[in-house]
Amino acid sequence: MDLTELYQKVTEYGDICDHCLGRLVAKRSFGLSNDMRGKGIRIAAALTLNQPYQEQSGQCWICGNFFETVDHWADKVIEAFTGIGGETFVIGSKVPPLMSESEEMIWSDLGLSDPEPLKSEINREVGKRVAARSSLIGDTKNPDLTAVIHISDGTVKVQIRPLFLYGRYLKYERGIPQTHWACRACKGAGCEACNGTGKQYHDSVEELIGRPLLPVFKAERV
Ligand SMILES: [Zn+2]
Ligand SMILES: [Zn+2]
Structure with missing residues (x-):
C-alpha cells in the first residue's frame, strides 16, 4: 500500500498523532523517529493529493495523545528511582487494553506487515527521556532497575534486580x-x-x- 493511501484509510478512523501514524510503517527507512515518519506521511499525502497540509487536530484515537505526556512520565520514573541506587534501567509499561486493541484492529484491517507496537515506542521514548534527565543509563539486557508505568492509573512500579x-x-x-x-x-x-x-x-x-x-x-x- 502506498503511503498516501495508508494515510487516507487511517484518518477515516479518526484523528491520529504523528507517532501512531509513523509507527504503522516503523520498519521503513532508518534514522527516523516514528513521529518524523508520521509527519513525512502527512506531507507526502498533502503533496500527492495537492490538498492543504493537515496537522493532527484532536485526540489521537489510538494513544489518546500519550506522547505529550512523556516528560511527565519520565519525571515520575526518576522520582520512583530516587533513593534506591543503581546505574542502569529499563522501562516497561502496562498499556490499557483499548489502546492495544485499537492498533491491532488497524493492523489487520489494513493488512500491515511491519508495524511497531505502541508499547515498545512508549518504553523507548520514556526511556530516552529518563536517560536525558538523569545520570542513569538505559540497559535492556541486565538493568539494575525496572520501572513499569501503569498508564490507566498513572502509577510507576519499580523492580530491583535481585542479588x-x-x-x-x-x-x-x-x-x-x-x-x-x-x-x-x-x-x-x-x-x-x-x-x-x-x-x-x-x-x-x-x-x-x-x-x-x-x-x-x-x-x-x-
Ligand atoms: Zn497516537
Ligand atoms: Zn500448618
Missing part, C-alpha cells in the same frame, strides 16, 4: 531441609499442626543463611 550470592556450606546435622517447606496440612497458611508457623520444619539451610543477610543488604526478602 545472587554463590557459596558452599557443610551441614553437620540431619533433619534440616535445604529449603523452606510449607506445612503439609495447611500449605503454609498456619494451623495447629505447625503451631501457626505454616512450616513443616522449624528451620532450613535457606533460612539459616538468608536471615543474617537481610540486614546486611537491607533486603526485604531472600
Whole structure:
C-alpha cells in the first residue's frame, strides 16, 4: 500500500498523532523517529493529493495523545528511582487494553506487515527521556532497575534486580531441609499442626543463611 493511501484509510478512523501514524510503517527507512515518519506521511499525502497540509487536530484515537505526556512520565520514573541506587534501567509499561486493541484492529484491517507496537515506542521514548534527565543509563539486557508505568492509573512500579550470592556450606546435622517447606496440612497458611508457623520444619539451610543477610543488604526478602 502506498503511503498516501495508508494515510487516507487511517484518518477515516479518526484523528491520529504523528507517532501512531509513523509507527504503522516503523520498519521503513532508518534514522527516523516514528513521529518524523508520521509527519513525512502527512506531507507526502498533502503533496500527492495537492490538498492543504493537515496537522493532527484532536485526540489521537489510538494513544489518546500519550506522547505529550512523556516528560511527565519520565519525571515520575526518576522520582520512583530516587533513593534506591543503581546505574542502569529499563522501562516497561502496562498499556490499557483499548489502546492495544485499537492498533491491532488497524493492523489487520489494513493488512500491515511491519508495524511497531505502541508499547515498545512508549518504553523507548520514556526511556530516552529518563536517560536525558538523569545520570542513569538505559540497559535492556541486565538493568539494575525496572520501572513499569501503569498508564490507566498513572502509577510507576519499580523492580530491583535481585542479588545472587554463590557459596558452599557443610551441614553437620540431619533433619534440616535445604529449603523452606510449607506445612503439609495447611500449605503454609498456619494451623495447629505447625503451631501457626505454616512450616513443616522449624528451620532450613535457606533460612539459616538468608536471615543474617537481610540486614546486611537491607533486603526485604531472600
Ligand atoms: Zn497516537
Ligand atoms: Zn500448618
